Amino acid sequence: MNARNIYDLLLQPFRPWLTGHDFEAIDPWIEVGGEGLPEIARFLRDQDELAFDVLHCVTAVDYFEPDEKKAAKVQWQPHLELIYHLSSTKRRHRLVLKVKLPRWKGDRPGELPEVPSVSGVWSTADWHEREVFDLMGVRFPGHPDPRRILCPEDWEGHPLRKDYQMPAEYHGIPAK
Amino acid sequence: MQAERAQSDTVEFDVRTDEMLINMGPQHPSTHGVLRVVLRTDGEVVSEVTPHIGYLHRSAEKIAEKLTVRQYLPYTDRLDYLAAMNMNLGWALTVEKLLGQRVSEKTRHLRVIVAELNRIASHLVAAGCFGLDLGSFTPFMWTFREREKIVDLFEEICGARLTYSYLLPGGVTAGPPDGWFGRCEAFLDQFDPVIDELHALLTSNAIFIKRTADIGVLPPEMAIDYGCTGPVLRASGVDWDLRRDGEPICTEMYDGYTWQVIAPTGGRYPDDHPYPPVPPEAVVGDSWHRFYVRMLEVVQSMYLVRQGIEKYSAADGELDKPIKIKEKLPKGEAYLETEAPKGQMGFMIVGDGSAVPWRVRIRSSSFCNISALPEICRGVLIADMSAILASLDIVLGEIDR
Numbered sequence: 404m405n406a407r408n409i410y411d412l413l414l415q416p417f418r419p420w421l422t423g424h425d426f427e428a429i430d431p432w433i434e435v436g437g438e439g440l441p442e443i444a445r446f447l448r449d450q451d452e453l454a455f456d457v458l459h460c461v462t463a464v465d466y467f468e469p470d471e472k473k474a475a476k477v478q479w480q481p482h483l484e485l486i487y488h489l490s491s492t493k494r495r496h497r498l499v500l501k502v503k504l505p506r507w508k509g510d511r512p513g514e515l516p517e518v519p520s521v522s523g524v525w526s527t528a529d530w531h532e533r534e535v536f537d538l539m540g541v542r543f544p545g546h547p548d549p550r551r552i553l554c555p556e557d558w559e560g561h562p563l564r565k566d567y568q569m570p571a572e573y574h575g576i577p578a579k
Numbered sequence: 580m581q582a583e584r585a586q587s588d589t590v591e592f593d594v595r596t597d598e599m600l601i602n603m604g605p606q607h608p609s610t611h612g613v614l615r616v617v618l619r620t621d622g623e624v625v626s627e628v629t630p631h632i633g634y635l636h637r638s639a640e641k642i643a644e645k646l647t648v649r650q651y652l653p654y655t656d657r658l659d660y661l662a663a664m665n666m667n668l669g670w671a672l673t674v675e676k677l678l679g680q681r682v683s684e685k686t687r688h689l690r691v692i693v694a695e696l697n698r699i700a701s702h703l704v705a706a707g708c709f710g711l712d713l714g715s716f717t718p719f720m721w722t723f724r725e726r727e728k729i730v731d732l733f734e735e736i737c738g739a740r741l742t743y744s745y746l747l748p749g750g751v752t753a754g755p756p757d758g759w760f761g762r763c764e765a766f767l768d769q770f771d772p773v774i775d776e777l778h779a780l781l782t783s784n785a786i787f788i789k790r791t792a793d794i795g796v797l798p799p800e801m802a803i804d805y806g807c808t809g810p811v812l813r814a815s816g817v818d819w820d821l822r823r824d825g826e827p828i829c830t831e832m833y834d835g836y837t838w839q840v841i842a843p844t845g846g847r848y849p850d851d852h853p854y855p856p857v858p859p860e861a862v863v864g865d866s867w868h869r870f871y872v873r874m875l876e877v878v879q880s881m882y883l884v885r886q887g888i889e890k891y892s893a894a895d896g897e898l899d900k901p902i903k904i905k906e907k908l909p910k911g912e913a914y915l916e917t918e919a920p921k922g923q924m925g926f927m928i929v930g931d932g933s934a935v936p937w938r939v940r941i942r943s944s945s946f947c948n949i950s951a952l953p954e955i956c957r958g959v960l961i962a963d964m965s966a967i968l969a970s971l972d973i974v975l976g977e978i979d980r
Contacts (some may be wrong), residue, residue: 429676429913456803459916460942464929488914488925492803492819497826527806530950538640552980553633554821554852562641563938 406431458525612975643939648943674748809922866970874934
């Protein structure tokens, strides 16, 4: 089944949550609203004709240009994009799900945006969401163990954000 | 006598003692690098396992935002440094997917040859370290002796012994030197009987079976749920290999090759091989099967290398030149997983029209494989921990990136 067919199947139950799609992209994707994600995920996994039993990867992309000159030229508004790569061992098809997020919750710098966790649907999401939280700064309400995973627990900031500043030192160790 | 022993076994497991937290690693030799596992133990029994990773985090994804895709290639060597050719291949194919390129016949066959040779080398390390972690030194020496010969072949073809940077996006750095294929074949010829020796040393060894059979059983549903891939997934009885089931850009590489995916589907392996049979104690998905799948995969890789050499010599045309250092990337995203020795290695590149990617994501196979560790280690003995860790065959360079 290709992304267009999958989109048609999702239209019926989840129309208000489907916010965009691109079927011509290299990896065709469907964009959904964050609040509907767990239900859509469960639907994708449990419907027999979809059977998306594997979540390969959860990741995020920061669309933000710190350089003002370059920022004037880009065609997007600053935002974060969560990307979920799914596939089915049974039906042998693939899908990319996207969720668009503001860079900061309520546009208040320092307040991390939130997306409901899908770790209850696919266990892969457990560690992957921890990594997205750690490196990109997105909170996943409903996650069983929302700790940092790669950086030390007392690390400050989220390194993969485009405006991240490396601290000058960490516990007396010069970092620059 | 039998009843007596059974009784004493129950007694040992039933006695409850104070719980203790034990740190295994980050400098423990059997954690294969800098992995720290916190064990909650009750006597000899492990009741809870918490892996802590990140000791080898080198910001591989952030670095990729500063370099062009060709400049980034050497960094992929340092992900799974025991299978750098396969890492290069994954990166090269992802870039080619984004650019919409395909390589020539000759390049394709050369890629198959080196990727499969590296798979053999990686599985040899896995087998040798497995023996070492269980307390026998000989398998380690024997497998490293054989791996050394593959490393020598790689040194000849690209000058490096560990971090090859050989399979570039768009092509390869240079063709193999004269007589290289002959030396490859000579290696395979002498390696063939050695596999029997390795099987005799471990596969059918009574102690090895005792230490690994029915230990750390990973059911197929759980393996899929946790995103486990590669030999770990196949040993659980899931017949899945990206070289056959992946995206066209991966499967096209193996067009025309005959080989088998090794997985105990329905509890049985393809049985047309001369190697020791599955012992009755082993359960599909346990540590023994994970070892066995790798050992049988080595033989399949040997078939592939032999076919590759034949096809390479028969192919017309030239080897492809790699892309330019500052090749511009189109706008868009490409995500691709390839079958590396340890599982499915995924790269995602987000291009923004310049030569430097906007964002790169590395999906590591060992990262997912080890995330299932807390599940499969519940209730095992402390000594079994090293057996289970060895059977997962993790590389921390890839987990921590």
